[in-house]
Amino acid sequence: MTASAPRAARCDTRLSVNLNKIAVLRNSRGGGDPDVLRAARTCLDAGAHGLTVHPRPDARHIRADDVVALGALTDARGVEFNIEGNPFAPPRGDYPGLLALCERVRPAQVTLVPDGDAQLTSDHGFDFARDGATLRPLVARLRALDCRVSLFADAGADIEAAFATGADRIELYTGPWAEAFAAGTPDTALPGLVDTARRARAAGLGVNAGHDLSQANLGALLDALGTVDEVSIGHALIGEALYEGLDATVRRYLAIVGAPA
Template identity: 55%
Template sequence: MTSPTSALRCALSVNVNKVALVRNTRHLGIPSVLRAAELCLAAGAHGITVHPRPDARHIRAGDVHELAQRMQAWPGREFNIEGNPFQNLMDFVRAVRPTQCTFVPDSEDQFTSDHGWDLARDGERLRPLIAEARALGVRVSLFMDADPAAMAGARAVGADRVELYTEPYAAAFGTARQAEVLDAFARAAAAAAAAGLGVNAGHDLNRANLTPFLQACPAVQEVSIGHALIADALELGYAETVRAYLARIAA
């Protein structure tokens, strides 16, 4: 199955963690993570993202393996697994070999991702794990703050891409600081591209702020969106919501 939106320069990967979070409040298996993923893919999403945390508070190990198997029926779509490579991420990378793994510097009890890597501190520890993932045929993206000066370092430790942590932009959107913050992201994206990195972005992007972000950051190749997209889907349904986000990307 090929994507009807393959002409878009920026891919949409749907993070289904929040579907798993709701499911885990009961023992009925609903809502189904697999069903959510398939509905989003059928509507044109380019990929599925999961972030299985060590405490399994949303995505569980079984979800990762089931999704990896199901994604085989969707050639050309991407499976992206996020997490801390010093915790449980590498076990999944070795077992299912996703299209992409995104290294995120979360602590085990962290509420949500809220900062990028400090490569001066962690770069040398990351280097062999990046090399291992790439040797398995898995693209590696590093979760990074919008610091143009840090992009060359991400390339130097072997990463293929960076994912810009966009919560500061989302927080500034609609305020007097929007232009200033957006300019910092534009410069970081341009610096990443100049360093030979692909550029992803994610965290608190939504239907309102997505188009201005991509207009300012044309180097962005993929956005990973979960919380806002799943919240919208509660009102609109998966298919209409995915189409709405694809329309924001196209704009």
């Protein structure tokens, strides 16, 4: 598909590269190749504003030891580290639990996601009316570590209940947008996302976005949403990098979000 054109004016959207797919490829053969840390350095050298990982209890891709190593790298580089995960998932094997990882690494941002082992990928946001009371003390613990907290949210989410958790941001789940864009019906998914972003900003929450974003669909989404603090992109970016290289692909995304080349 044709990539979105670079945005006419520079905006404040930050690009965080999700490294999970690098780890999937490594784990498929064992050993250390491809090297997650080398890929991370390449992304940062190309200008990425930060790195994202989503360690899961089944260690299907990013592992706890990766999180620690990437935490040291981002600290040394002075860039943002975003750890995603399910705060309700208990420790298992070498996975100490999301809170324990965050206590050790102290990432700049933690994105809480309601996923389980049976999910191939994150595919829905929280039900804040149901989960808000349980999320509130977890958000407080993470903020006490000086972590910004973002909550994965569907279009149409209960923003008042999300705000009541004490979180700093929501991350809009953009899977339905990507599907609608690919089907040639982007306007079917935009109104709900635009309204949810507007209500979140009005409540004092920052707005991130992520899931199935690509060079093809990212620019149109940013133009529609207005202010977006951060996009987290992994699957499409790593796939596109197979053809054009990781450095070049990161730079293309930076051009779309409006960052200088």
